[in-house]
Amino acid sequence: MKTMQRASAVDRLLQPMRRRAAFATVAARPKPPYVLVVCFGNLCRSPFAAAMLRRELWGSGVCVESAGFVGPDRPAPAAGVAVAARRGVDLTTHRSRLLVGDLVRAAGLIVVMEVAQQRAICSRFDRRARDVPLLGDFDSETGHSRTIADPMDQPESAFEEVYTRIERCVGELGTALKRLTRKRTA
DSSP, X not given: OOOOOBOOHHHHHHHHHHHHHHHHHHHTSOOXXXXXXXXXXXXXXXXXHHHHHHHHTTTSSOXXXXXXXXXXXXXXXXXXXXXXXXXXXXXXXXXXXXXXXXXXXXXXXXXXXXXXXXXXXXXXXXXXXXXXXXXXXXXXXXXXXXXXXXXXXXXXXXXXHHHHHHHHHHHHHXXXXXXXXXXXXX
16 A cells, blocks of 8 residues: 655645755754654654654754644554554654644744644744745655655554655654754854
8 A cells, every 4th residue: 555645746846945944944954952843643653753853863962852733642553653663663662642832832943743733833833934944945856746644544564654654754854954063062
């Protein structure tokens, strides 16, 4: 079962511009001391992305956490835990955390999986869109939707596909943040 959402013709045309804009958004800001990664339920995409970004930014002084819009204190699904473990990420003790104002206000950068999540954060918490980039906009591969698909309630193969994309996007975002960290501390 394929979970990746293929980009529309418009998205394919706009992807290079959105990618440049995402990198420019990161480059134009001071080093964020705190990055928040958000998905709908904080069960699989955002905890995995946060763990990968934490690994990327290890030693940089940037704190990375995750949260979601619904259902606090739920464990990651078994398929997500298994696939993450094969990639060196332990989600066995993860419990979902609710996105609240204090977390949003503390974050220098909030990374989301979907446009609707960006809009919700901007409207509910009065954040600017440039503070809330889509992780999918950092993707170095063309032909994908901006959205990073939710693999919840799907087989491990869906998690493999989604986690591969998250790793690729987080690698790009991490590189941009590390450059920023070096630039600001040099």
